[in-house]
Amino acid sequence: MDDKLKKIAIENSDSIVQLWMQEINSLKLDNYTASISDELFESTNRQFVNVIFTSLKNAGSPKAVEEFSEKIINLGWPLSYITDGLQVFRRVTIDYILGQYEQLDPAFISNVLKSVDTWVEPLIRQLVNEYSGSWENTVSLQRVALQELSAPLIPVMDGITIMPLIGTVDTDRAKLIMENLLDGAIKHNSEVVLIDITGVPVVDTMVAHHIIQAAEAVRLIGATCILVGIRPEIAQTIVNLGIDLSKFPTKSSLKKGFRTALELTDRQIVDLENRADSIEQMIQSLKGE
Template sequence: MEANLKEIVLNNSNDIVKMWLEEVEKHRKHDYTSSISDELFESTNREFVNVIFTSLEKQGATNDIEGFAERLINLGWPLSYLTDGMQAFRRVTINYILGQSTKVDTQYFSEVLGKVDEWVDPVINQLVNEYSGSWENIVSLQKVALQELSAPLIPVMENITVMPLIGTIDTERAKLIMENLLDGVIKHHADVVLIDITGVPVVDTMVAHHIIQAAEAVRLIGSTCILVGIRPEIAQTIVNLGIDLSKFPTKSSLKKGFESALELTNRRIEDIQSKNNEIEELVDSLDRE
């Protein structure tokens, strides 16, 4: 029985594929696929149905399923595309098999339903598992990448590093800032660290507390922390909240903070043109003598 039904499906795959594509196309106007180009929609559907038939022939083609699920995630297609497509394949296959038989009794109908379920359910499970696994892996990688980008420590000159902060600072991110800051100071042998909060929209008591903690931790390992990017509204908020930032230097801009960092490391910015003019004047005076 099972061999005969599977043979009917595989031998008439072209007809079933055509029916399946028509079934999927009918629902396109009402879901997310309406905004997808015709070429991409058709090619993805073709790949999908090929994966289904390959799985039926090989009793589960894990590599094909895994690759297809990963491509769907990269395309940004939801899991419902897979589950809806498999349910459409189930309906089309059952209708096709029943349409090829002269039997109309309940027992045959029940047997067809049972056998099709045995083929379709494992494929659905594999697709869902592979999609979920790939999704979790991608989300995990993205989370790591975002964490690395959320609190970078950039060495800009020997013994001077900058940590630009952008966006809201919550407790989890504050912990990451502290870890990156301490690790980076030691790794880059930084004497001065500039924490730039120009891109932080709100500085409340909690944010200020975390920044103070970070600055204090940097001080304890022998370096100096300068807070830069203090906009007027941020300064007013800090004063109104009664937050004490007197323990470490603050500057209104990164430029001013960098100039202070140079002074702390016994360096300064020189105007080369002015220096050259001075040298030329000195040479001229010596020549005159």
């Protein structure tokens, strides 16, 4: 940026910032920032404009740009907040500098436009790149976290584990389900694995195919797979699609599936109160003899 114009911008930064804040605040009523509290909006704008002037004084400040980009992403604000803000800043700065002169010739105006562009354009690219990189990193971390939570295998008793599924089962998630099932079944020495699809909204041919593959894989390592959570509409869909689920047990609820799992592992649920009465009757009967 031209040294003379740079000096004008820095010396009059308070006035330029005030004009910029006025324009940004006027835009707040008509865009995505309308629901943001005034306090948060103003503090973020202050940080934004500090980043802008820091870049002018220090010929770029990567750390400040990175921190600001991360803040915008964490707040959930769109990239357009950055681009709109810088475009407004460009216009306000040009108007302010030109307003300091009474005589304006085309060459001078062109120099002002070019000087401000050489200041703002690199900052736009830097902020957009940082925002995009931070956003991709954030999305990647969230995707990994969701995958870890989307197909958990939970041991509930010796030899019995449960995998509750919630949401849509796509190809990527099906691979994760298969891996977790096999690894978990071996790790927990599972004899029976219950796959609960109560939270799966739609079971089509592809979803059923993935579930069947998972059940077959579990069977090959010596465990039994029980599919539970078969709602009436899901059962009707499976029948209409001609999907064969006869190779492994299916139950309408997790409770029924768990009872079956107990039976398969030579266990059963016993009512302690009734059992106590039976034992008492047996004792009385023996005394009578």
